[in-house]
Amino acid sequence: MKLNKNQLLHLFNRTSYGIPFGDLKTMEGNSTGEVIKKLIKEDHFNAYFNIIPTPEISPQEIKMLSEVEKKMLNEMAMDKLQKLNVHWVKYMISEKSFPNLFREKMAVFWHGHFACRERNPYLAQKYLNTIRKHALGNFKDLLFEVSKEPAMLKFLNNQQNKKQSPNENFAREVMELFTLGRGNYSEEDIKNAARAFTGWGFNKNGEFVIRKKQHDESQKNFLGQKGNFNGDDILEIILKQKETANFISRKVYQHFVSEHVDENHLKELSDYFYESHYDIALLMEKILKSEWFYEERNKGNLIKSPIDFLVQFMKTYHVEFDSEESYLILQKMLGQTLLYPPNVAGWPGGKTWIDSSTLMLRLRIPEVILSSGELKEEEFKFPQGMKPKGKFKKLAAQVDWDAFLQEFEEVKDKDLQNEISEYLIPNALPKGFLPEYSGDRNKTFKASAFLLTQLPDFQLC
Amino acid sequence: MKKSRRKFIKTSLVSVSGTYLVPQFINTLNAADLSSITSGKKLVIIQLAGGNDGLNTVVPFRNDRYYQLRPTLGIGKTDLLNLNDELGLNPGLGGLRKLYDQGYLSIVNGVGYPNPDRSHFRSMDIWHSASDANDYLQTGWLGRYLDSKCTANCKAHLAIEFDEQLSLALKGENIKGMAIKDINLLYKSTKGPAIRKLNDYYKKNHYHFVNENKDFLYKTLAETCSSAEYLFEHSRIHKSKKTYPNTQFARQLKKISELIHSGIETEIFYVSLPGFDTHVRQKGTQEKLLKVYGDALLAFVEDLKFNGNFKDTLILTFSEFGRRVKENASSGTDHGTANNVFVVGENLKKPGLFNSLPDLNHLDKGDLIFNTDFRNIYATLLDKWLENDSKKILGKGFSNLNFI
Known part of the structure; x- marks a missing residue:
């Protein structure tokens, strides 16, 4: 399919915050294949943000500080977090490369999907780099790594998820918001998954650790399967469910194509995503190469965030x-x-x-x-x-x-x-x-x- | 007075239908539904943002446990404004005390919800959306109230908030309230050259866009312009002669009183007083804030009463959570759970103390255990005051309380 100016604009508006007028002229008449090659490149990701180079002071050390010092520390942390925010936004504004912009646009999408607030700027940066790194990579990697981000474990209270007193928050949101979506699991599944995630935490350097003593080793029943599952097993089982591919594809469709989902198109996408073992770039390519993406009803129909x-x-x-x-x-x-x-x-x-x-x-x-x-x-x-x-x-x-x-x-x-x-x-x-x-x-x-x-x-x- | 007011509304109606930009379909509906839709009842919501320490607001001065857990923050009996043999108000609440004495205040204690969340954002969300703690709703309880009232066409200014951002509480599925910092500024911003140009175009052309979001944007713009004009005109009808304290919060309440007296169709007014997140050196900060709150509220009620509007106005004050019972090491308190809610009105069924304080000897990991779900209060307001169906709006039935 050859793309005219109007179609190119649509494509780049949705994927890379628009396109300079000059580039639009040059690409006019290119095929979708040619254009997508300019948009998706399999590069080794090395655009990590590193404006907060070292972990912040640990909670133990914070306890030793005076109130005045604590207040100063808080202010510094808030300052750094805001710097990180501005750094990201300015990066997107000044960046010229289409593949990089597409990746960032996807990263903002995943940031809304794996939504997380973290006050510690080092951990926030680490989380942000993880979603940026995998934004157009594999959803499985993204899911596994985000789930092990200290920022996320903290945000969803998994530091408090212990064998003796399980905290279900993390398990619940992983299923409800990150993967399966409501209606595709039971409260019992949440309870069992929560037990599998017991012990998942992080150390003072901001590294993921499994605290063996806090992990519940007993048998779990999860989505119809029985076993002594750990957190990784739970995520694997979740990814085996077609509902996960469907849930993610639907969200992508609503975000990049239209709020009104064409169920036939969705089915096609979701099967393809599942069979590709959750390759995000392939999913996006499939959308951008489809004829329906360029239909009039799908153009100019989304409100800019x-x-x-x-x-x-x-x-x-x-x-x-x-x-x-x-x-x-x-x-x-x-x-x-x-x-x-x-x-x-x-x-x-x-x-x-x-x-x-x-x-x-x-x-x-x-x-x-x-x-x-x-x-x-x-x-x-x-x-x-x-x-x-x-x-x-x-x-x-x-x-x-x-x-x-x-x-x-x-x-x-x-x-x-x-x-x-x-x-x-x-x-x-x-x-x-x-x-x-x-x-x-x-x-x-x-x-x-x-x-x-x-x-x-x-x-x- | 009354006659001229009615006359004004009539003339302003004419000018509303002649509004710039406003497309045809809005114009035709403007005249039709203006009178039928309001109940005459006004609801003012005051949000003490940051988590007000309820235990130092309504103080159990006979309780030793209180002073044990709050060795530096505990307020001594002689400093309190005593309500009875056991409870006293924070010394900053002289204004509120006067309302209490006149029977215009009902204090509901121990208000909260199951599995309380101690994050400001989350807990505020829960109060605004009236959801369960593990549920995420994208609409607010008052927004859904607006939705239920306005089936075909409804105006944003039925609910207004004095802020630059609209709270979740006022966002419905089909209609959202308006956040307004300054009515004059808003009005001015709807009079820009480009918006006029659009008006010229749409005056000539009926429009309806197939593109749903485009239609929504144009409709929102038209409604905003129409509401801005409506509010601008009503804000000039009545100037209050009452002296209010010189605070921004008091000025907002004054504006509300003026708007109410102008015969405005706005039903819900939403204001927020921030700064209650008192982790450090709480005593002075909280007392000052409560004084701002109480003094402004007293002036507001007196003003409403003078103008004969108090009987139709109910004022609800809440905060997203109370604070921990035990003070922290910085003469402050950390985020807690259950809290008191104030209901102010002329004809209360149970003025004074509506119920008793939560038990300080029976805490949940150091936090008060709630005895009243905030949604019982919402349900009462929705059913009895706004004469709506709380079950529909809150998603499930919450029994009414007997405060109004």
């Missing part, structure tokens, strides 16, 4: 904020702060992103930035617990209009508005929405690029 909105806007318009705090504040106000998911179920997404205030904010952010205005502090009060040191004055940003304009260099004056609106808005434009060509190319371009952000359609992808 705050991260999609922010990253894609800043990439496309060549925007950079003056202060790091700006990245954090906007995430928080728009309702999605990376590393701070609302709970273990992640961000519900879709229509839940939008209410009166977030919609007005989404319309206002580009307006303020592009008209080189400033959002006043009283409108942008800091959320509790996220107030940075120093005084935050304003949300100031730089827009590199020249770079943006240059991408359109070869477009003729008379086609300029048409090209830019097709590039920025997935759906047909209200007639007469853009002003007549004024005779001044730069002015027309800027006015159009600005006005288009004000359309609710700009929130779709």
